[in-house]
Amino acid sequence: MKQTLVTGNEAAAWGARLVQPNYIPTFPITPQTECIETLAQWISDGEMSGTYFDRMESEHSVMSAAVGAAAVGARVFTATSSQGLLLMHEVLYIASGMRLPIVMATISRGLSSPVTLWSDHNDFLDQRDSGWLMLHAENNQEVLDMVLQAYRIAEDPRVLLPIMVNMDGYVLSFTDEPITIPTAGMVKEFLPEYTPKHTIAKDRPITVGPPVLDEYTLFRAQNHVAARNALEVMEEVMVDFDRIFGRRYHLVDEFMLEDAELVLVTQGSMSTTAKAAIMEMREEEDIKVGLLRLRVIRPWPASAIAAALKNAKAVAVIDRNVAPGKGGIMLPEIVETLYHLDRRPLVSSFIVGLGGNSQTEHKVKEITRKLIVDLETGRPRVEWNDMNNNDNEGL
Amino acid sequence: MYKIRIHGRGGQGAKKAAKMVGMAAFNRGKQVQDFALYGAERRGAPVMSFVRIDDTPILERGNIDDPDVVLVLDRTLVDLINVADGLTENGMLIVNSGHEIAIDTLATVKHVDATSIALETIGKPIFNTTMLGALAKLTGIISIDALNWAIEEELAHYPKELVQANKDAVRKCYEVAQ
Numbered sequence: 142m143k144q145t146l147v148t149g150n151e152a153a154a155w156g157a158r159l160v161q162p163n164y165i166p167t168f169p170i171t172p173q174t175e176c177i178e179t180l181a182q183w184i185s186d187g188e189m190s191g192t193y194f195d196r197m198e199s200e201h202s203v204m205s206a207a208v209g210a211a212a213v214g215a216r217v218f219t220a221t222s223s224q225g226l227l228l229m230h231e232v233l234y235i236a237s238g239m240r241l242p243i244v245m246a247t248i249s250r251g252l253s254s255p256v257t258l259w260s261d262h263n264d265f266l267d268q269r270d271s272g273w274l275m276l277h278a279e280n281n282q283e284v285l286d287m288v289l290q291a292y293r294i295a296e297d298p299r300v301l302l303p304i305m306v307n308m309d310g311y312v313l314s315f316t317d318e319p320i321t322i323p324t325a326g327m328v329k330e331f332l333p334e335y336t337p338k339h340t341i342a343k344d345r346p347i348t349v350g351p352p353v354l355d356e357y358t359l360f361r362a363q364n365h366v367a368a369r370n371a372l373e374v375m376e377e378v379m380v381d382f383d384r385i386f387g388r389r390y391h392l393v394d395e396f397m398l399e400d401a402e403l404v405l406v407t408q409g410s411m412s413t414t415a416k417a418a419i420m421e422m423r424e425e426e427d428i429k430v431g432l433l434r435l436r437v438i439r440p441w442p443a444s445a446i447a448a449a450l451k452n453a454k455a456v457a458v459i460d461r462n463v464a465p466g467k468g469g470i471m472l473p474e475i476v477e478t479l480y481h482l483d484r485r486p487l488v489s490s491f492i493v494g495l496g497g498n499s500q501t502e503h504k505v506k507e508i509t510r511k512l513i514v515d516l517e518t519g520r521p522r523v524e525w526n527d528m529n530n531n532d533n534e535g536l
Numbered sequence: 537m538y539k540i541r542i543h544g545r546g547g548q549g550a551k552k553a554a555k556m557v558g559m560a561a562f563n564r565g566k567q568v569q570d571f572a573l574y575g576a577e578r579r580g581a582p583v584m585s586f587v588r589i590d591d592t593p594i595l596e597r598g599n600i601d602d603p604d605v606v607l608v609l610d611r612t613l614v615d616l617i618n619v620a621d622g623l624t625e626n627g628m629l630i631v632n633s634g635h636e637i638a639i640d641t642l643a644t645v646k647h648v649d650a651t652s653i654a655l656e657t658i659g660k661p662i663f664n665t666t667m668l669g670a671l672a673k674l675t676g677i678i679s680i681d682a683l684n685w686a687i688e689e690e691l692a693h694y695p696k697e698l699v700q701a702n703k704d705a706v707r708k709c710y711e712v713a714q
Binding site: 258311315316319411414417499500 | 558570572595597599601621
């Protein structure tokens with residue numbers, strides 16, 4: 142199949158175009174705007190005849206409209222970024238609690254203040270406990286593929302939960318890369334017609350999201366079980382995706398881990414640069430280093446992560462985010478997962494790439510060398526990159 | 537891998553220029569990556585765009601700190617930022633200027649008056665496409681034919697006369713660049 146040059150924003154839009162959702166409520170925000178502009182253009186050109194495009198007055202309204210449409214059985218797509226995602230935050234819980242399989246592309250951008258337009262993962266990870274399923278893409282091909290997979294996962298009767306597909310702002314959203322765009326026929330074979338299980342209809346009235354008392358825990362537990370079910374569903378979906386599209390994905394992305402003593406744990410687009418650095422370090426310096434990329438954040442694929450890290454001697458959790466007063470957000474998640482292993486690796490924490498600071502091969506090699514030192518001394522470190530050494534004192 | 541960095545100001549088409557170079561190379565079977573880096577999207581603010589071109593899939597991401605060639609669309613940027621940053625003695629700096637500007641770099645510095653060419657051919661000071669003629673001539677990384685194709689694709693929504701004027705400007709700049 143022919144390759145086409147598209148940005149990450151366009152790749153997400155292509156995913157939606159191939160799925161042909163019934164409803165797309167939108168509000169523009171950098172760096173997401175190009176995604177919804179692209180969809181608006183296609184809809185205006187008659188390329189998505191069954192889709193109703195809505196421009197709302199805020200992201201809070203976007204998610205509220207998405208909830209309403211999904212509750213009456215519409216297939217919904219939307220996209221947002223950064224402050225916009227935060228403004229949706231309240232309604233995200235309503236969407237997951239009502240078990241509505243909404244698909245949303247999130248284009249990561251750091252949060253104010255001070256203002257940044259560039260990428261880090263705090264906006265996305267801030268939604269970690271919202272009950273949404275969360276996927277994170279490494280490149281533009283994966284953005285498109287994940288949007289297609291997201292509908293299958295979200296709409297599965299064992300799951301019925303909303304889902305986010307995240308990409309890094311600028312580094313993917315505004316970067317042209319060659320990707321393969323599948324045919325409508327292939328997507329039709331992969332994704333069946335959506336037949337919603339519980340919807341509000343004129344002739345079949347139901348109540349959704351009512352006040353409850355003792356049952357509240359039961360509803361939250363059901364949300365939890367449904368999210369856990371998604372792991373099994375994802376595995377099935379990825380096998381089926383490979384059968385039709387010829388691209389095999391897994392719950393976690395393992396890169397050169399077979400004999401790796403040192404493992405870098407990464408998320409998103411920085412993983413590409415890190416893989417290039419790893420190949421060079423293996424070839425030129427004979428360093429046994431590998432990479433584990435987290436592609437599924439919720440549900441947490443604990444078994445897959447533990448299996449991938451069971452032979453590691455030292456792990457660098459590279460967080461492109463920070464929880465002030467605690468540290469990297471993924472660090473405790475990884476450490477908790479490793480705690481139950483018979484032999485636990487040393488775990489160092491690196492906070493990198495905040496507000497779009499670029500992650501070069503050189504920086505990845507530096508992290509790896511520091512990890513070697515940590516393994517020798519037996520003392521894990523916490524380090525913030527992209528600052529002068531003096532500024533790292535006391536962190 | 538061949539790496540191009542373009543410096544311009546918001547509104548001068550640095551992003552579009554990178555996209556057209558990327559498309560031209562992609563059309564000739566190359567692996568490419570192009571993107572733009574900008575802050576608050578306002579006209580006049582310094583912006584950068586980037587293109588990577590290779591025969592194999594590109595694993596590098598983010599800003600280009602070690603370019604092979606740098607294109608400066610607006611010569612007033614030379615006083616504001618180090619446009620030659622990361623260029624080695626094997627590199628090249630191509631500046632849109634009617635006169636020579638002293639720039640502290642080991643790289644080869646070329647000047648081409650793209651603004652005048654654009655005013656003559658397009659009738660407006662739109663010199664992003666024009667400068668690509670100099671890039672094609674002085675580096676050989678893309679051909680005029682491939683550039684013409686990219687211009688037609690990228691400007692498909694514009695009047696035919698404007699598309700032709702852009703192609704003429706690229707051709708003229710190609711001829712005079714040295």
